Amino acid sequence: MNVGKYAKTVVAALFAAVFIAKGAVDDGVYTPQEWVDTVLAVLTALGVWAVPNAQKSDSPQR
Secondary structure, eight states, X not given: OOGGGTHHHHHHHHHHHHHHHHHHHHSXXXXXXXXXXXXXXXXXXXXXXXXXXXXXXXXXXX
């Protein structure tokens, strides 16, 4: 299994989960704005998953 292939998706999903958990336990009430924030966090993580990783270039870095 190539972990590097999924690394950015795992990091994006982890940050989305932390963001959602913070909103859920901050005051004990999940407001409509927190629902919108949750949906945006999940969509961002899915967007990171949908975009492929960049290919390594053969030219040296400057």
